[in-house]
Amino acid sequence: MGRDRCVAGSARHPCAGARGGASFRAVRRRHARARRPRRVTTLRFDDVACVRGGRLLFEGVSLALGAREAAIVTGPNGAGKSSLLRIAAGLLEAAAGRVTRNGAAALADENAALDRELPLGSALRFWARLDGREDALPEAMAAMGLVHLAPVPVRMLSTGQRKRAALARVIASDAPVWLLDEPTNGLDSEAIGRLERACATHQAAGGIVLAATHQGLRLSKVQILPLAPTRDAGA
Numbered sequence: 001m002g003r004d005r006c007v008a009g010s011a012r013h014p015c016a017g018a019r020g021g022a023s024f025r026a027v028r029r030r031h032a033r034a035r036r037p038r039r040v041t042t043l044r045f046d047d048v049a050c051v052r053g054g055r056l057l058f059e060g061v062s063l064a065l066g067a068r069e070a071a072i073v074t075g076p077n078g079a080g081k082s083s084l085l086r087i088a089a090g091l092l093e094a095a096a097g098r099v100t101r102n103g104a105a106a107l108a109d110e111n112a113a114l115d116r117e118l119p120l121g122s123a124l125r126f127w128a129r130l131d132g133r134e135d136a137l138p139e140a141m142a143a144m145g146l147v148h149l150a151p152v153p154v155r156m157l158s159t160g161q162r163k164r165a166a167l168a169r170v171i172a173s174d175a176p177v178w179l180l181d182e183p184t185n186g187l188d189s190e191a192i193g194r195l196e197r198a199c200a201t202h203q204a205a206g207g208i209v210l211a212a213t214h215q216g217l218r219l220s221k222v223q224i225l226p227l228a229p230t231r232d233a234g235a
């Protein structure tokens with residue numbers, strides 16, 4: 001039964017299923033949580049500039065993303081794509097301009113930050129537990145085709161498998177803003193399809209995707225943000 005058909009009045013809530021299971025109160029609490037208005041997710045760059053190592057990488061970058069929208073940052077090596085994502089994540093300060101983000105961000109970059117000695121399942125659970133999202137992990141691992149790799153130590157994973165693990169970490173997080181740095185690097189076509197479907201699900205739920213990539217990534221409601229490097233950037 002759909003959420004909107006949910007009616008009160010019986011000892012067992014109709015959404016609890018034929019065999020009962022959840023009590024009326026538990027189901028009503030769950031539905032109240034689902035109905036609770038979430039603040040609308042937004043990410044804005046207004047006239048942003050980035051300086052690294054004393055060199056101006058880019059300037060005058062503006063971008064406005066709302067719920068369900070996406071952008072792909074393009075540009076040659078060294079143009080500052082990763083730097084732009086780090087600015088969006090709040091890990092790097094813009095040299096000029098204004099960055100506003102409404103909603104937590106999850107960043108997937110080349111550093112998966114997974115304990116190499118732990119089995120993949122445990123390494124991912126460490127982060128999911130910190131995020132209070134342990135229950136979301138099995139679905140995230142399934143989304144990236146990782147379930148069978150759960151017992152394998154992280155250090156034994158291939159490049160593509162490690163990339164999929166980093167993406168599963170983002171999927172399991174509750175962050176409405178996904179920042180994906182070269183997310184298709186090392187992924188085969190099946191894994192790219194999985195990532196695209198995960199992004200579509202995330203956007204449909206009101207999330208934002210900002211990705212930096214040299215390769216194609218099919219996203220809906222997407223805008224392209226080409227980074228034109230300054231002479232200073234020497235890309």
Ligand SMILES: Nc1ncnc2c1ncn2[C@@H]1O[C@H](COP(=O)(O)OP(=O)(O)OP(=O)(O)O)[C@@H](O)[C@H]1O
Pocket residue numbers: 052053057075076077078079080081082083084233
């Ligand atoms: N910590 C740092 N200190 C100084 N300079 C840095 C630092 N990190 C990156 N840079 C420089 O900033 C420039 C932009 O780097 P960035 O990784 O943002 O580029 P990119 O567009 O993502 O490149 P690529 O396509 O190769 O991934 C590069 O010239 C790089 O050497």
